[in-house]
Amino acid sequence: MSKGKKILIADDEPDILEIIQFNLQAEGYEVIIAKNGDEAVEKARSFQPDLIILDVMMPGKTGIEVCNLLRLNPTFKETLIVFLTALSDETTEIKGLESGADDYLTKPIRPKVLLSKVNALFRRFNKEDTGIVKVGDIQIDREKYIVTLKDTDIILARKEFELLALLASKPGKVFLRNEILNLIWGTEVIVGDRTIDVHIRKIRQKLGLDCITTVKGVGYKFEV
Amino acid sequence: MSKGKKILIADDEPDILEIIQFNLQAEGYEVIIAKNGDEAVEKARSFQPDLIILDVMMPGKTGIEVCNLLRLNPTFKETLIVFLTALSDETTEIKGLESGADDYLTKPIRPKVLLSKVNALFRRFNKEDTGIVKVGDIQIDREKYIVTLKDTDIILARKEFELLALLASKPGKVFLRNEILNLIWGTEVIVGDRTIDVHIRKIRQKLGLDCITTVKGVGYKFEV
DNA sequence: TGTTGCTATTAACAATTTGATAATATATAA
DNA sequence: TTATATATTATCAAATTGTTAATAGCAACA
Numbered sequence: 001m002s003k004g005k006k007i008l009i010a011d012d013e014p015d016i017l018e019i020i021q022f023n024l025q026a027e028g029y030e031v032i033i034a035k036n037g038d039e040a041v042e043k044a045r046s047f048q049p050d051l052i053i054l055d056v057m058m059p060g061k062t063g064i065e066v067c068n069l070l071r072l073n074p075t076f077k078e079t080l081i082v083f084l085t086a087l088s089d090e091t092t093e094i095k096g097l098e099s100g101a102d103d104y105l106t107k108p109i110r111p112k113v114l115l116s117k118v119n120a121l122f123r124r125f126n127k128e129d130t131g132i133v134k135v136g137d138i139q140i141d142r143e144k145y146i147v148t149l150k151d152t153d154i155i156l157a158r159k160e161f162e163l164l165a166l167l168a169s170k171p172g173k174v175f176l177r178n179e180i181l182n183l184i185w186g187t188e189v190i191v192g193d194r195t196i197d198v199h200i201r202k203i204r205q206k207l208g209l210d211c212i213t214t215v216k217g218v219g220y221k222f223e224v
Numbered sequence: 225m226s227k228g229k230k231i232l233i234a235d236d237e238p239d240i241l242e243i244i245q246f247n248l249q250a251e252g253y254e255v256i257i258a259k260n261g262d263e264a265v266e267k268a269r270s271f272q273p274d275l276i277i278l279d280v281m282m283p284g285k286t287g288i289e290v291c292n293l294l295r296l297n298p299t300f301k302e303t304l305i306v307f308l309t310a311l312s313d314e315t316t317e318i319k320g321l322e323s324g325a326d327d328y329l330t331k332p333i334r335p336k337v338l339l340s341k342v343n344a345l346f347r348r349f350n351k352e353d354t355g356i357v358k359v360g361d362i363q364i365d366r367e368k369y370i371v372t373l374k375d376t377d378i379i380l381a382r383k384e385f386e387l388l389a390l391l392a393s394k395p396g397k398v399f400l401r402n403e404i405l406n407l408i409w410g411t412e413v414i415v416g417d418r419t420i421d422v423h424i425r426k427i428r429q430k431l432g433l434d435c436i437t438t439v440k441g442v443g444y445k446f447e448v
Numbered sequence: 449t450g451t452t453g454c455t456a457t458t459a460a461c462a463a464t465t466t467g468a469t470a471a472t473a474t475a476t477a478a
Numbered sequence: 479t480t481a482t483a484t485a486t487t488a489t490c491a492a493a494t495t496g497t498t499a500a501t502a503g504c505a506a507c508a
Contacts, residue, residue: 157454157455157456158455158456159455159456160455170367172365172367172368172370173367173368174367174368174369191456191457191458192457192458192459193458193494193495194457194458194459194460194495194496194497195456195457195458197494197495197496197497198456198457198458198496198497198498199456199457200495200496201496201497201498214494214495214496215369216381216382216464216465216466216493216494216495217381217382217465217466217493217494217495218369218382221368221369381465381466381467382466382467383466383467384466415467415468415469416468416469416470417483417484418468418469418470418484418485419467419468419469421483421484421485421486422467422468422469422485422486422487423467424484424485425484425485425486425487438483438484438485440475440476440477440482440483440484441476441477441482441483449508450507450508451506451507451508452505452506452507452508453504453505453506453507454503454504454505454506455502455503455504455505456501456502456503456504457500457501457502457503458499458500458501458502459498459499459500459501460497460498460499460500461496461497461498461499462495462496462497462498463494463495463496463497464493464494464495464496465492465493465494465495466491466492466493466494467490467491467492467493468489468490468491468492469488469489469490469491470487470488470489470490471486471487471488471489472485472486472487472488473484473485473486473487474483474484474485474486475482475483475484475485476481476482476483476484477480477481477482477483478479478480478481478482
């Protein structure tokens with residue numbers, strides 16, 4: 001599940017904050033709230049949320065201003081940002097898109113819509129779209145071939161990287177040895193039995209964190 | 225298909241009942257109807273439906289009251305509950321969420337919407353799709369190779385896991401010893417008679433719960 | 449061109465876990 | 479009660495994985 005993620009909500013209307021907070025917490029998300037634009041910027045910096053929901057109309061800074069500000073900082077380049085607008089406001093939508101929002105929510109908030117959008121965003125974010133997989137402290141960027149553990153880059157060799165990326169693509173799922181061989185080495189190449197183990201060992205060694213579990217007689221799985 | 229499931233509909237308007245009943249039956253569901261909140265509670269208890277559709281506004285007990293009542297009973301902890309509301313009523317939605325509804329339907333009923341929601345709900349909660357089998361307190365995740373008993377992970381060896389998963393795949397069904405041998409060991413390997421017993425024993429021991437029943441002279445079955 | 453550094457693979461062995469069996473005890477149906 | 483099926487336990491062989499070191503291959507580079 002994509003739960004346990006941090007979500008920052010910024011809105012000047014306490015009711016809205018409460019509705020959203022209640023529903024997201026019920027789904028298992030960790031929620032941080034801000035009552036205006038300035039507070040939003042501040043809390044975004046200190047809490048590093050995975051998703052930020054910004055009301056467009058707020059005293060201090062508008063949601064769009066907050067978004068623009070955050071996007072300047074590379075830390076928030078990958079952070080999901082969703083705007084909250086009254087009704088469908090074409091003009092606002094365009095401005096929002098320009099400042100790099102990932103989606104929209106229109107008031108009045110409908111909890112189910114909210115939840116499904118949020119869930120969908122995390123799903124999308126975790127897989128296809130960015131090619132970046134983020135699980136716990138580990139971030140895997142398929143395009144750049146970089147693994148980051150708590151903001152520290154870790155250099156993995158190609159096979160090691162592919163293996164880790166494969167396992168992390170479905171956290172929890174056990175990949176059978178055959179499955180791994182087919183997906184990473186292909187059906188043509190035949191490698192010895194110990195090859196996988198050695199790569200696994202090197203990954204474990206380099207990460208220094210035990211996030212790969214052996215399921216004896218079955219395969220390996222990635223867990224946080 | 226997830227058909228053949230039982231659905232209880234509770235609404236005080238005969239027209240609505242009829243529309244829903246007709247459409248769901250046409251789709252292959254077994255439908256039970258109730259004309260008010262009290263009848264809904266009673267029929268829920270006697271028929272153990274897989275899904276309950278509750279009109280919020282009903283004489284006797286409101287849908288929300290019915291839901292709250294049922295959710296108190298562990299039997300209905302996993303039962304799907306959907307509310308029927310007039311238009312999108314935010315206040316009701318929040319109350320509904322608090323009482324543990326799984327989704328909403330707004331009047332007027334649009335048959336297509338109804339069916340797709342109902343189908344989607346069963347799909348979402350049908351663990352067969354995900355490879356997860358849930359029986360009572362025990363949850364077996366084939367993909368993750370994990371057995372969970374009351375939120376505690378239990379580690380089973382491969383053969384033990386396969387055996388338990390097999391038995392649990394059809395709770396109540398008695399698996400003959402031969403059947404088990406063929407399905408788990410295959411026809412090629414020949415193992416002694418006591419082998420199954422020993423594995424069964426290990427499973428019982430690890431689960432600490434007696435959910436595997438011996439049917440003397442026949443085989444074993446999984447029950448809660 | 450040869451050197452250097454890294455990667456992928458394998459071999460060899462250690463450590464561990466698993467699965468099957470035998471021997472014995474217990475339960476159950478007729 | 480007795481015959482038969484199952485439960486239990488300990489034991490050992492087999493299977494599986496972990497670890498280390500060695501080797502071959504490759505790419506960058508002076």
